[in-house]
Amino acid sequence: VLHARKCILDGIVSAAQNRSVPPLNYPRVYDLCREFPECEFVLNGGIHGLAAARAIAWGDGGDGGGECHGVPCDVCAAPNGSCYAPPSPSAPQNLCGVMLGRAAMEDPSMFWDVDRYFYGEPSNPCRNRREVLFRFCEWLERAYPRRCCDNNDQATHIFPPPDIVHLQRHCKVCYEMHEKGDKFVVAEEDVWKNRLSTMMKEGSPPRQKITARIIGRCLKPVSTILYGMPKNKLFKRTLDSYCQNAWIRNCGPGFILRKAMEIVPDSIWDEDFTKTEELAENP
Structure with a gap:
């Protein structure tokens, strides 16, 4: 290079x-x-x-x-x-x-068009930011699964993570993700925040089984995916806040990303990407 x-x-x-x-x-x-x-x-x-x-x-x-x-x-x-x-x-x-x-760090969504525009493929895998992030969430949940419901004391600090067996389908923090099969189900935001606030007042945070380094490394690539769009700063602040919350971290980076997405209106996530030819690019 x-x-x-x-x-x-x-x-x-x-x-x-x-x-x-x-x-x-x-x-x-x-x-x-x-x-x-x-x-x-x-x-x-x-x-x-x-x-x-x-x-x-x-x-x-x-x-x-x-x-x-x-x-x-x-x-x-x-x-x-x-x-x-x-x-x-x-x-x-x-x-x-x-x-x-730095261009990739500042505006990762530009790479949505790499397959078609750069390599000449007939189409791209995703049409909007929601599709990109949901695919990324699915990968995160396979690569760094939640650690909130297992009895393995070894922390997730490298890849691959330790072999784990979940003792229950969910914890009090992430139960809405698992209460209906494996399909993600969104709880009312106020209900979730109130439940989390009550837990934080009643006791100490759980032992950290997924390190802050892993969480940060997993989510940094998508923290600026709304670059140049409304709610960009709000999404980034929310994502950073959840990453630092010891009560949430064991539920995994996939859960944290899904929860942070809820702060942004659906219309923004579902807006189609703009083709590279239609962008005004300056070197």
Whole structure:
């Protein structure tokens, strides 16, 4: 993985400035690909969306001539002289891919369109955020099952978790998820919160069998799935609050995510994603 921006280590710029002050130099990466054809490269740095990622990974399909790019780049007219031009007409064969770091962390929902837009599949697996999160919940419940109703004292702190046998179908916190078979059934939010509040007043929290590190690592990838949409901050605050609540944690990351989703109106979760072609993307 080759970052297309220099890193200045002499203390003149901060870590945050190192992500913006040194100019991006994509042509240098393409030159290195051609100079070392036996090596495989992945370009990293400054890629903010799927449109830019596809153009860099596959090439822009142009005629390969005309504009002259370099650093500083008058053609791109980007801050600090950056040049983020895609290879033209096609990418070097040993440019094997691109890496999206902060863009993925800030707006994970952009990846809903990867199968269709980037890889050329006829369709994507999910149409909206609800479908994405429900599939993710199902995976979480398999990978990190609830630990509220078993007699195994070993904590879940790595993957795979310890083998467990549930002694009962549910606890007082998560009973609405299991009271009707395995189908998730939503309890009235006020009823659930009142029950939880009563439990917190009456005694000490249960012994923690799923570590905070596991919960945080599981849910961080989707904490910003409402980026740029209403209720984004509310959902993130609610998710963070539930993650830190020792009374809830043993019910597992899947349960925590399902409960946090209830704070957001259905219309937001059910809104269809926007195709990448229809987004206004800026490098």
